Amino acid sequence: xxxxxxxxxxxxxxxxxxxxxxxxxxxxxxxxxxxxxxxxxxxxxxxxxxxxxxxxxxxxxxxxxxxxxxxxxxxxxxxxxxxxxxxxxxxxxxxxxxxxxxxxxxxxxxxxxxxxxxxxxxxxxxxxxxxxxxxxxxxxxxxxxxxxxxxxxxxxxxxxxxxxxxxxxxxxxxxxxxxxxxxxxxxxxxxxxxxxxxxxxxxxxxxxxxxxxxxxxxxxxxxxxxxxxxxxxxxxxxxxxxxxxxxxxxxxxxxxxxxxxxxxxxxxxxxxxxxxxxxxxxxxxxxxxxxxxxxxxxxxxxxxxxxxxxxxxxxxxxxxxxxxxxxxxxxxxxxxxxxxxxxxxxxxxxxxxxxxxxxxxxxxxxxxxxxxxxxxxxxxxxxxxxxxxxxxxxxxxxxxxxxxxxxxxxxxxx
Numbered sequence: 001x002x003x004x005x006x007x008x009x010x011x012x013x014x015x016x017x018x019x020x021x022x023x024x025x026x027x028x029x030x031x032x033x034x035x036x037x038x039x040x041x042x043x044x045x046x047x048x049x050x051x052x053x054x055x056x057x058x059x060x061x062x063x064x065x066x067x068x069x070x071x072x073x074x075x076x077x078x079x080x081x082x083x084x085x086x087x088x089x090x091x092x093x094x095x096x097x098x099x100x101x102x103x104x105x106x107x108x109x110x111x112x113x114x115x116x117x118x119x120x121x122x123x124x125x126x127x128x129x130x131x132x133x134x135x136x137x138x139x140x141x142x143x144x145x146x147x148x149x150x151x152x153x154x155x156x157x158x159x160x161x162x163x164x165x166x167x168x169x170x171x172x173x174x175x176x177x178x179x180x181x182x183x184x185x186x187x188x189x190x191x192x193x194x195x196x197x198x199x200x201x202x203x204x205x206x207x208x209x210x211x212x213x214x215x216x217x218x219x220x221x222x223x224x225x226x227x228x229x230x231x232x233x234x235x236x237x238x239x240x241x242x243x244x245x246x247x248x249x250x251x252x253x254x255x256x257x258x259x260x261x262x263x264x265x266x267x268x269x270x271x272x273x274x275x276x277x278x279x280x281x282x283x284x285x286x287x288x289x290x291x292x293x294x295x296x297x298x299x300x301x302x303x304x305x306x307x308x309x310x311x312x313x314x315x316x317x318x319x320x321x322x323x324x325x326x327x328x329x330x331x332x333x334x335x336x337x338x339x340x341x342x343x344x345x346x347x348x349x350x351x352x353x354x355x356x357x358x359x360x361x362x363x364x365x366x367x368x369x370x371x372x373x374x375x376x377x378x379x380x381x382x383x384x385x386x387x388x389x390x391x392x393x394x395x396x397x398x399x400x401x402x403x404x405x406x407x408x409x410x411x412x413x414x
Contacts, residue, residue, distance in 0.1 A: 027333070189346035190346070220310055221370045235346025278302075300332070305335070310371070
C-alpha cells in the first residue's frame with residue numbers, strides 16, 4: 001500500500017514576485033515579467049529580452065558568507081525552500097533530519113561561473129581560477145545548499161532533465177514518500193542562465209523569440225509565435241506523507257495523485273511530432289490516479305511559445321484525453337514569466353495548487369489568435385473561474401523528457 005502525499009508548503013522566486021504571495025498576486029493581476037535584458041549588454045545580440053528576477057537580495061535569506069559561496073541558481077533555491085518550509089510550519093530542530101529529503105533540480109547550473117573563470121584563465125592563467133569554481137558551477141549544488149541551509153539529511157538528489165527538471169524532481173520526491181524513503185521532501189526546480197552563453201546558445205538553436213515587444217514575445221499557441229523567452233527563478237514545494245501532515249494539523253493545500261514520465265526517443269531538441277511520448281505521460285498520470293479524461297478540469301501546459309512544442313503538445317493532450325480535450329481549460333504560465341527552464345515545473349506546480357485552491361485559471365497573456373492546429377480552450381482574452389478538482393502540469397524537456405504531475409483538491413477523504 002503506497003503512502004498518500006500532500007502539499008503543505010510552497011516557496012517561489014519569479015520574474016513577477018519573490019514570494020508565493022507576490023507571485024500569485026501578480027498572476028491574478030495579469031502582470032508580465034518580460035523586459036529588456038539588464039544582466040549583461042545584449043545590444044549585439046539578436047535576442048534582447050528576457051524574464052529576469054527583480055530586486056532579489058540573497059542576504060535576506062542567508063548570511064553573507066553563505067551567499068558568497070552560491071551562484072544565483074542556488075540562492076534562488078535556498079530562498080524558495082526556506083519560504084516553503086516556513087509556510088509548512090516545519091521546525092527542523094524537532095524533526096528526524098534523516099526523514100526529510102531534498103530533490104531540487106537545475107537544468108544548467110551556473111554558466112556564469114564558467115564564463116567568469118574561463119576569462120581569468122585566458123587573461124591571467126590557470127592558477128588564478130577561483131578555488132570554489134566547481135562547487136559554484138555544478139547543478140547539484142542547489143539541492144546541496146538547500147540541504148545544508150535547512151539541515152535536511154534525508155535523500156538528496158538533483159534531477160537534470162532540461163525543461164522537465166522541476167516536474168521530474170517533484171514527481172521523484174512524490175515517489176520517495178509513497179514508498180517510505182522519506183516523510184517530508186523539499187522539492188522543485190531552480191535556474192539562472194540569463195547570461196551571454198545562455199542567451200547566445202539558445203539563440204543559436206533558434207529556440208528564442210526575436211520579438212522585442214515584451215507583451216508579444218511569449219505567446220503560447222498563437223499563430224505568430226516564434227520562440228520562447230528565457231526566464232529565471234525557483235519554485236519549491238513541501239511534500240508530506242498524509243497521515244503525518246494530519247497528525248501535526250498541517251494546512252493541506254492539495255494532494256499529489258499521479259505522476260507520468262516517458263521519453264520520446266526521437267530527437268535532441270524537437271518533441272516527437274505525433275505527441276505520443278507526452279500523451280503517454282499524461283495517460284500514466286491519470287492511470288495512477290484512477291481518473292477519467294473528463295475529470296481533468298485544468299492543464300497547465302508546457303506551452304513554450306515555440307512552433308513545435310505548442311503544436312505537438314496540443315496533439316498529445318488530444319490523444320490522451322480524447323473528446324474530453326475540448327472541455328478542459330489549458331493555459332501557459334510562460335506567457336507571463338517566460339520559460340524558467342529547470343525551474344518551470346516547480347513554479348507551474350505552484351500555479352496548479354493555487355488554481356485548485358481559488359478556482360482561478362489565469363489568462364494565457366499576450367496570445368490573441370491561435371494557430372489553426374492549436375484548437376483547444378487556452379484561456380485567451382480573460383481568466384477562467386471554475387471549481388477545479390483535478391489539475392495537471394506538463395513539462396517537456398530537450399532530450400525528449402516528458403513529465404506530468406496530477407494534483408487533486410484535498411477533500412479530507414479517507
